[in-house]
Structures are given as C-alpha cells and as structure tokens.
Amino acid sequence: MAEKDSVETSEAQIAVHWQEEGYYYPSTKFIAQANMTDETIYERFSLENFPNCYKEYADLLEWDEYWHTILDTSDAPCWKWFVGGKINASFNCIDRHLKNHKNKTAIHFVPELENEKTEHITYQELYVRVNEFAAILRDFAGLKKGDRVTLHMPMCAELPITMLACARLG
Structure with a gap:
C-alpha cells in the first residue's frame, strides 16, 4: 500500500470496539x-x-x-x-496418578456444540486409551522415539489422548 493510502488508527479507535466484560467474583x-x-x-x-x-x-x-x-x-x-x-510428560500426566486416583476424572471434556455429550475420562481409561493409540502409532505408523509429529485434529477428547500417546513414545 502506498504511503499516501495508509490509514492511521489509534488505540482509542480500536478500543471502542472491545467488548467490556464485568468482573465476576468467585463464590465463597x-x-x-x-x-x-x-x-x-x-x-x-x-x-x-x-x-x-x-x-x-x-x-x-x-x-x-x-x-x-x-x-x-x-x-x-x-x-x-x-x-x-x-x-516423560505422558507418565507424569497419567501413570503416577493411577495408584491413588485411577477412578477419578482425568479429562472432563465439554464439546463446543451444546447438544453433544460431555465426556469424563478416568485416569484408568486414559491410561488404556493412550497406550492403545501409542501402540498403533508405533506398530502401524512406525513412530519411534525422536520422531516429529504434526496433529491436525478438531477440539475433541481424542486430541489430548493423541498428544499423550506421542509423548509416551518419546
């Protein structure tokens, strides 16, 4: 854009479009x-x-x-x-909690769409699902320690499971 065509916009002009939100004090x-x-x-x-x-x-x-x-x-x-x-982030996020908290919720996933069901995944369920997916990545995709992984996934409960499976493999 040419210099004469550029438009200066002040912070005040931008700020009028910011939505002000009130502060909500937490309950006792x-x-x-x-x-x-x-x-x-x-x-x-x-x-x-x-x-x-x-x-x-x-x-x-x-x-x-x-x-x-x-x-x-x-x-x-x-x-x-x-x-x-x-x-190992996967071990610290999952395994070390199994002994005392295996039936406690590890992931409380609330989907964006209100008509979809909220998921509660316990540490035990998370452990099983992460290890199963890590095995698939290792055995069928050939993923090994040191490999780089790129994920293109929607916000779903399987996203952290996939990330933890990758971390588990190193």
Whole structure:
C-alpha cells in the first residue's frame, strides 16, 4: 500500500470496539476449594527466590534423569529450564496418578456444540486409551522415539489422548 493510502488508527479507535466484560467474583464455596490456599507461596515465589523457587514444583514430578541446573540464561533469549533433566510428560500426566486416583476424572471434556455429550475420562481409561493409540502409532505408523509429529485434529477428547500417546513414545 502506498504511503499516501495508509490509514492511521489509534488505540482509542480500536478500543471502542472491545467488548467490556464485568468482573465476576468467585463464590465463597469456590474460594474455599481453591488449590492456592498457602499464603506463603507469595514469599517462596518472590523475585528474590527466582529461579530456585521452581525446584519445589519440579520435585513434584518424576524425572527419568534429574536435572542439574534450574535455569541456564547463557544463550538469552533462548533460556533452558531444568538442564540435563529428562522427563516423560505422558507418565507424569497419567501413570503416577493411577495408584491413588485411577477412578477419578482425568479429562472432563465439554464439546463446543451444546447438544453433544460431555465426556469424563478416568485416569484408568486414559491410561488404556493412550497406550492403545501409542501402540498403533508405533506398530502401524512406525513412530519411534525422536520422531516429529504434526496433529491436525478438531477440539475433541481424542486430541489430548493423541498428544499423550506421542509423548509416551518419546
């Protein structure tokens, strides 16, 4: 577009089209069940404790190989987190929950279309479905550790199952 044809649009002109939404305060019941009830979290995760504060959460995961450096900033902006560590996201998302929570809902999928049924997939069901699909990818598609996978799927319950199956294979 030629310079004389360009149109300057201010942020104010754009902002008039933004839909304003009111703030909805959570109910007392919802606040009571919130996961972040530990008031010391703000102190533990302050800037003075960065990046070491992330060790607390990293230690909640099961590592195939434990990391030696929390954050490597030597090649900024390409920072490297948990350097030296190896982890399987599929194992951490599913397997470690089976012992105590196998019948608990792992995925609560609400479809976009209101007339479609909401799906509840337990950790046990998720484990079976992920392993079945990982086996199909391995045995019939030849997928192996280190391969790259591209997914083109709609928003459906099978999408995270497929992603976890790929992660399971490495």
